[in-house]
Each structure stands twice: as structure tokens, then as C-alpha cells.
Amino acid sequence: MGMNQVVGAPTDVRQEPSLFLGDGTVRALMREHDWTTSPLGHPRDWPQALCTTVALMLDSKFPMFVAWGDELGFLYNDAYSVILGAKHPASLGLRFCDVWPDIWDEIAPMVARTMGGESIYLERFPLTMRRHGYDEETWFRFSYSPVRGDDGIVVGMFCACVEITNEVLAQRYREEENTRLVNLFEEAPGIIAVLRGPDHVFELTNRSYLALVGHRDLIGKPVREALPEVQGQGYFELLDQVYASGQPFVGHAVPLRVQREPGGPLEECFLDFVYQPIRDQFGKVTGIFLEGSDVTARKRIEDELREANRQKDDFLAMLAHELRNPLAPITTAAQLLQRGQMDAPGIARASAIIARQAEHMTALVNDLLDVSRVTRGQVTMAQETVAVEPLVQEAVEQVRPMLDSCHHELLLDIEPGLYVLGDRTRLIQVLSNILNNAAKYTPARGRIVLSVRTDGGDVRLAVRDNGQGIDLPVLPYIFDLFTQAERTPDRSQGGLGLGLALVKSLVLLHGGRVDALSDGLGEGSEFVVYLPLLEPVVEVPAPAPAASVPDASGLRVLVVDDNVDAAEMLATLLGMNGYEVRVEFDGASALTTALREPPAVALLDIGLPDMDGHELARRLRAQPATAGAVLVALTGYGQAEDQQRAHDAGFDHHMVKPADLDRLLTLLASIER
Template sequence: MNQESASPTEWLPFLSGGGMMGAMMRAHDWSASPLGHPRTWPQALRTTVGLMLNSKFPMFVAWGGELGFLYNDSYIAILGDKHPTALGRRFHDVWAEIWLDIHPLVVRALKGEASYMDRLPLRMRRHGYDEDTWFRFSYSPVRDEDGTVAGMFCACVEMTGEVLAQRYREEENERLVTLFEQAPGIIAVLRGPDHVFELTNRSYLQLVGHRALVGKAVRDALPEVKGQGFFELLDHVYQTGQPFVGHAVPLRVQRDRDAPLEERFIDFVYQPIHDQHGKVSGIFVEGSDVTARKRIEDELRAANRQKDQFLAMLAHELRNPLAPITTAAQLLQRGQMDAPGIQRASDIIARQAQHMTSLVNDLLDVSRVTRGQVTITREALEVREIVGAAVEQVRPLMDARGHELHCEIASGTLRVEGDRTRLVQVVSNILNNAAKYTTPGGCIVLSACIEAGDVRVAVRDNGQGIDPPILPYIFDLFIQAERTPDRSQGGLGLGLALVKSLAVLHGGRVEAHSEGLGKGSEFVVYLPCLAAAPEAGPRRLDVQSRGARGLKVLVVDDNVDAAQMLGTLLEMNGYEVKVEYDGKGALASALQAPPDVALLDIGLPDIDGHELARRLRAMPETTQAMLVALTGYGQEEDRQRAHHAGFDHHMAKPADLAKLLELLAAVAV
């Protein structure tokens, strides 16, 4: 009895200490356990349990034929909700959910063979739900006193947290690699003083061409870059530890095998990579291929230069005719000139005003063509007639410069479909260009023939030729083959741009050829050939004035000088003219003396010309009058607005007097 009442540690010294599990084993009811009471445990088991209880490493022992389960304090966390009921139970019952995974290892241990597993995945149910776990552990056989394997011993570490952390790191690394690979910018990592490629992304390979780079030194991987300064920059960054930033730096690289070097432009950063000791161990390369942006910027700068040059040319070209106009006007103001002098001054003013009108018309033509606002009237045309009309227009300039013009027109039919006025403009522009840029007494050849289904119209000269760098841009706006301070040839550099635009509108194309400065040039226009004979169109009848006497004309313009001079011209042609300078005065005049024709400016100070036209149309006295918009607004939309306002005709300032008299003559018939 004394022994029964004694404390367990007195007769079970191997259970002394052992923390919580030691205390539980001392107080545990072992009647239902396959292990029996600890008093009956063999010495080998007692020794193993004593070692286990006093270890801080998670451990368990499975002993006997049914593998009764014993464990220490550190193993409690692994058991989860299975503690404390797992104590003394069968190993199989404790870990039934993973038995199929661990049973082969248990069998090996019981056969005397130890095993070691690292990060073995096990799906456990220890907190009321299934969870994926990973363990590092060893199973070792435990022998009894006679050397027979009577159980097994396990020391283990749960690796679940570490495995999940590693998985997260791997996923993050994969995500970063994906981001690295798919990044729109160029990225590369270079290692060591030889700058060996460790990583490159897709954009980097697109820049330099798809080739094997990783593991190669940069000088070996990109030999064509030698001499461009990049290798030297890498050496400097590696040696000094100072980053380098480059903007729009040109790089000539062979992007395809056997292809010539291609120039690209890159923004980039060479950022040194430091190791744990602060020493440079590599270079991180990051940047962007900015070739497209650089080319756009260059084009914009070139366009801006062309704009500035054009504005300078425009100022020069407008001042040239203004100078003689101003001088002639001042001479006329003095009133001391005789009749021949007055005639000369008047001729100068008229001629220079016509030149200014031509300049403005060129500008308006370019504006309309480039904005797609030119309407082509298509009809079947004979190229001989177009060439003849163009030669007639340019003949005065040809004769003035003493040029010899040869026309070589192929026999047979040369028909095209298009707008007669615009095609005459095309041919006259290239003829005019040849006349201007050929020294006096030069030879110009105009030819027309059929070539590969097109009508080929060409103008060849023996003039100054075209500098090769200018040739690809000769049909661009504001381009001239020579830009000299004296501007001896004049013009705004618009003629050839119009030629190209109008040719394209007719389904054609243009070419320019020259072997260089001083070797002449040739401009060629190709237009689709029209095989079928054109139908006879209605004859144009010239309107002849049958007398202007008695026709009343109202001129309305807030520009007093312009109104008075136009009125004087009309009076000299026999018309009865009334001049007003604003809308209210015009309405009052129309009520007092209703006109047959009203010439109205649009930009009036009180009532704009469109509203004035509507009011005149609404008045019984002027409802049948012919209304003509005479304005500086000459675009197609301006013509349409005038038509909707009630105007019969629209004429751009300065008015062509012949056309105006033709209109008035039709009313006087």
C-alpha cells in the first residue's frame, strides 16, 4: 500500500520532469491504452520516453504491436485538436487521414531501416478541416533489451510556413519575371567587369534583334556596337559606381542576320548594382526605344523650320509688289505726271496687284487641296488641249527669259478624265518651275505620250538641277530648290505641292528626277489614260454685253477706297452706280432707288453681308435683283453660306473685272 500511495516519480523516475506531457503521463489513465501502465513498460521504452520528454524538439514514439502513441510538449502544436486524446492511442487512429502516406515509412522503421523525409506533403485534419502541410522528419527503429525492433521514434519539424513562404516567393519571382519579360521598356542585367548578360527582356531583344545574349559578355554579344561609346560608358559606370542617363542616344545595331546596321534612338539608364559589401557587382540597364518619338520630333522641327522659312518668304513676296504699288500711288498723288507717266504707273499698280492676287490664290489653293475641299469636275479631255493652254499661260515668262521650248507630243489620242482648269494648272506649274530655274536662254522640252496605261506628261530642262538631299522632298509644301537671300526666283514654294496634290486627286502620281546641281531636272506627271472617245459637250457661249446704259448697280463695302474705286470702274463702263459703306445705308439706298445688281461685302460693320442679302431679298423693291457676294472669304463653305443667304454669285476679292463685267452684261441683255 505504501508503494501504491507513493508519488509516481518515486517509482517512475523516467517520467519526472518532462513538462506538461510528463505530468499528463503521470496522471493518465492507461487502462485503455495498448501500452499498459508505465510500470510495465520495458526499459528501452522508458529510456526513449525519458529522452523525448526532456527534448525541445518535436518528437513522438510509437511502441508495441499496436504502436501506442507517446509525444512531448513540442509535438502538441503539430497535433492541434488531436491533443490530448492522442496520448496512448494507436498511431493509426491518431493520424488516420495521412496513414496511406506514412505507412510505408512506418513499415521500413519497424523492419529496422531508418528514413528521412524533407518537406513531405501531408493533408492533415487537426483543426476541424483539411489542410495541406509539409514536414521534415526521420523515422528510426527502437529496439528492446534483446535487440528486437519494438517500436519507432520520430523527430520532426513542420515546414508548412517555410514551404508556403517559398511558394509565395517563387510566385512573386515568377510574377516579377513575367512583368520583367513583358515590360514595354528595355531591361537587362549585366554582371561582372565584362558585363555578362544575366537577364534580358522581350523589349531588349526586339531592340537588338532576337539573338542569344544570356551568358555572353556584351562586347561578344553585340560586336557591331563597338565604337559607339556604349561599352565605354558601361566600363565607366562599373568602375565609378556612378549611374549614367542618356536621352535619345543613337544606336546602330544589326537587328536581323545579314541585314545592314539600323539606327535606333534610345532613352536609357545604366544603374550600378552593389553587393552586400557596397562593391559594384553588375549594372542594371533600363530604357525605352524612342525612335518613333525622335522621328516625329525631327519632323515637327523640320515642319516648324519650313513654316518659319515660308513666313519669311511670304513677307518678302508680299513686300516686293507692295513697293512699286506704293511708289506708283505716291507719284499719282502728286498730280505732276503726264499722260504716259500716269499710264505707266497705272500699269505697274495693276500688274503688281495681279501678282499679289496670284500669291493669295496659290495660298488658298493649297489650303483647299490639303484639307480635301477641292471638287474635281470630271470630263473627258484631250491632253493636247491641256498642254496648249498651259503653254499659252507660261509663254510670256518663257519669252521674257529667252528660253527655247520644244513640244514632243505623241501622235494618236491622248485622253484623260479630269478637271480641265486643274490639269492646265498642273502642267503650267511644272512649266513655270522649269522656266524659273533655268538660266536665260535655256532649253525646255515638254513631252506627252502613253506609257503603261498612263498618259505621261514630262517637262525636262537644262537648268540648275536639284540637290540630291532636296529631291525626295521637292513636292512638299514650302520647299524650293534654292533658298537665297535675294529670292531672285520668287514664289512661295507652293507650285509643286499643288502639282502633286492635284495629280493624286485625278488618280495619278508625280516624279522628279535630277542628276544633281547644274545638270537640269525633269518633272513627270502620270494620269490614267482614258481609252474611250469623249462625248461631245455643249458649246460654251461667250456672254457679250449688249449695253450697260441704265443698269443700276449698288456697291456696298466698308472699305471706302475699295468701294469708291470699284464704283468708278463700273461708271467708266457705263453703269449707274450708287456706293454705300454699311448695311443700313444700303437698305435705305435700295428703298429710294432699287438697284438691278447689288455687289455686297460680307464683313460689314453693322449688318453682315449675309443678313443684308436676306433683307434685300425680302424687300419687294429688290426681290428680283442680282446679288453678288464680293468678299475676301473665298472657301467653298463661304460660297455655300452665300448661296443659302440668297446670293446669286460669289466672287473673291480682288474681283476679276472681266468676270464681273461678264456677269453685269448678262443682266443688261
């Protein structure tokens, strides 16, 4: 390269190379650069190969640099100056190793290979660079090419590169996001799967899906191959339909039967799910996204609630029927008595009917209350040694009227000398309920066998009949509340389906168990109670029966009840037994009467219209004239908490309506004595 002579210029000023002519920041820097300290020397002395390479580089918009000579003098273009960062423009003309000392160890081997004549291309090369005063992770796509002189010997290297740091970081973010989504996908509580293609090949599944169908190898398999037992259940056809139509499908509580274990049985579950078509950029369906949840537990609860509601409705219907049954003869008998046209035997029959049917209604209500108390854990069991044989005899005596009316044959087979620990009254109730059930569901002139035997550490009490038996689908639920075998429309057997539920609860409270056995309808049934056996003890004689209640006379009794009929009938009964009775129908009137004519005994209803019975009792206790009266709560509320409230209010006794007349007369007689 020559040098233009300028008048008045120093004699060492050299001609500017033509490759420096033109636009560009780096070209301008090259024109002004002091090349005396550069290993490249002055551009006038550069070889043609270098000039050609630099010219190509400077005219390119692509980031490029050239390293030339033994010391690899460094030249670059405008686009590469961005990569240099703060190293620009000081890097112009320096040695390559001085430009990039922070990455020289990583690139020096590749530079050596290139200077040895090898071309190198790297797609995604990481470098930790210091170009802005701090270390930063970077990635580059670049090629190193050897540059040869006229003699073919490599005299330098040429690099074309592009920084892809942002691209890599964006991809890394996407991968991390995908990983996070995959983890969420994997841990999602709902079932998730991705199926591809018309054959619905599994591409992805999560843990919940595998838990649903059993842990098996699904990925890469068509759904019909992966889940062969689902064939014929409609799921595959739905997948085909969604794939062909592009319309999603939503299912609610759809049954699915799967084989979770190899060779295992089909297990039924219920699913809420959606089949959502997956489309490509052209709108074509390429797969199906499945999302849903196993709602088996919810479905079973809903079914149980529906069944419970059905049983409740059935029970209410039974209750209405069973209460109407005794009400009908009571009403008829009462209407006949009201007319006053009956003779003495007729009056006696009507009275007996009313008493008998009222007793039946009382038994129904007591059953309801018993079940309520037992199921709420409000029954306290007495713990006493109970001889089994007398217990059985007493239970039989309670059921004897029904046995005789149905002309049943009862056979007893009792092992003597057996004892259990428990509540004698409740155990009699258990056995009488079972005997009553056998008598009720055995046609007339049937045969019932009651056997008592030791069985290991238990006493086994079994009642077997040759009656109508139990339908096998009903058998597992026979001890459930309100469960009854199917009956004829006349419902002639009666009952509320409470007896066996009460039996089971009471037996469990005694630490025992109860089973029901039957071969089906028409095959009879057997109920077996197991109770823990006690060691033999000396039998305690039964207490002597109570003496008959003597008639009373002159004792003043105050009856207070807002039910006029109930109050007057009770007053009539007490008057017939010699008591002097006053009747009031509200609390205020009762208080006035009691202060004017202090009673020895006051029978107080609790639900009075003005002040309740508790308040009336407190006021009577507060007055000197009535403080010593015996107060008896006569109420329809008989729970333990009701008795406690009555006691707290000052009552001496608590009786549940309808009052047991014998018990009431005994109480009054004891007060009189």
C-alpha cells in the same frame, strides 16, 4: 520498476516511474493516464531502452515522438502536442496507426523501413493531415531512427521533426510573387534587362528588349560579346562608368544602331533609358538594372514637327518677301500718281505696273487657297473627256510670256489623238505649273522639251530642262508643301514652294502619279506626269470665244464696302464704263440709300462693321423696293461653304476679291440686257 506501498491504497497501485517526475503537460498526463488499454503496458514494465528514449524525449523542447513494440504504441512530448492539434491528448499510448490514420498510407512504408533498421531523413515532406477536423496541407522536416533493445534487435522507432508548413507556404507565395513579377517583367512594354558583374553579363531580359536588339541568345553572355555591333557607340563605356561609380545614368533620345537580323544592316533607333546600379547587402555594386523605352517614333515625330516648324518659318519669310516684292512697285507707282506730276505715258506705265503686280499678288493668294482646298479634300474634279494636245497647247500659251522673257527654247514632241478623263482646267494648271517651274529654274536661253507619249495604259507627259537641277538630298521632298531648292539671297525666282505640291495633289485626284528626276545640281531636271489613258474619241470642237462686252449705260449699281479705297476705286471703274454708282461704307447707310434709290445691282462686302453682308442681303430681299435687285457678294472669302452661306442669305452671285473686272462687267452687261 518498483511500486510504493501506501497505507490504505489498493494492492494493485504501482510505483510511479522516475521519468514521469518533473514539469510538463505530457508528463502530468502520463502520471494520470490509465495504461491498462495501451499496447505499451504499465510504465513499471517498460524496458530500459524505452525509458531512456522517453526520458530524452520528454526533456527536449524539439517536437519528438516514440513508437514502440509490435503495435507501435505512441508516446510524444509537449512540443509534439502542438502538431497533433485536436488529436492531443487522446493520442497518448494509442497505436501509431490509430493516431494518424489519415496519413498512414504515406508514412507506413517509411515506418516499416525504420523498424527494419534503416534511418530516414526527409527535408520537405508533404502530408494532408486531419488534426483540426478538416484536411490541411502540411510539410515536415523529420528523421525516423530505429531504437534497439539490449540484444540489438529493433524494438521501436524515434522521430524528431519540425513542421515547416508556414515556411513552405511563405516560399510558395514568394515564388508565385516572383513568377508574377517575372511575367510582368516579361510583358512590360518598356525594355528591361539585368546585367551582373564587371563584364555586364546578361541575367535577365524581357521581350521588349529582345524586340529592340533582335531575338538572339543573350543570357549568360557579357554585353560586349552579345551585342558586338554596339561597340563604339558609348553604351559599354557608360555601363563601366555606372558599375565603377555606383551613380545611375539617365539618357534621353540617345541613338542606338543594332543589327536585328544576322547579316542584316544596322538599324537606328532612339532610347530613353536609365542604368541603375544593383547593390548587395554590403552596399557593393554587383550589377546594373536597365530600364527604358524605344522612343524612335516619338523622336521622328518631334523631328518632323521641328522640320515642319522650320518650313513654316521659311514659308512665312518667303510669303512676306513675295508679297513685299509686288507691294514695292505698287506703292511707288501709287505715290507717283498721287503727286499728279506725270505725263500720259508715265501714268499709263504706272497703271500697268499696278495692274500687273496686283495680278501677281492675286496669283499668290490663289495658289494658297488652291493648296488649302486640295489638301482638305474640298476640290471637286470635273469628269470629262479631255484631248491632251489642245490641253498642252493651252498650258504652253499660259507660260509663253515667261518663256519668251527668259529667251528659252521650247521643243514640243506630242503624240496626237490621246485623251484622258478629268478636269480640263486643273490639268492645264498642272502642266503650266510644271512648265513655269522649268522656266523659272533654267538660266536664260535654256532648252525645255515637252513630250507626250503613251506608256502602257497611261499618257506620259514629261517636261525636261537643262537648268540648275535638283540637289539630291532635296529630291525626295520636292513635292512636299513649301519645299524649294536653295536660292540666292535676292530670291529672284520668286514663288512660295506651292506649285509642285499642288501638282502632286491634283494628279493624284486624277488617278495618276508624278515623278521628279535629276542627276544633281547643274544637271537639269525632268518632271513626269502619268495619267490613265482613255480610248480615242471623236474630238469635240472647242467653244467659240465669247463676244466682246458692250458698254453699258444708266444701270444703277450700289457698292457697299467698309474699305473706302476699294469701294471708291471700284465705283470709279464702274462709272468709267457708264454705270450710275452709289457708294456706302456700312450696312445701315447702304440700306437707307437702297430704299431711297433702289439699285438694279448691289455689290456687297460681307465683313461690314455694323451688320454683315449676309444680314444686309436678307433685309434687302425683305423690302418690296429692293427685293428684285441682283445681289452680288464681293468678299475675300471664297471657300465652298462661303458661297453656300451667301446663296442662303439671298445673293445671286459670289465673287472673290479682288474682283475680276472683265467678269464683273460681263455680269453687269448680262443683267442690263
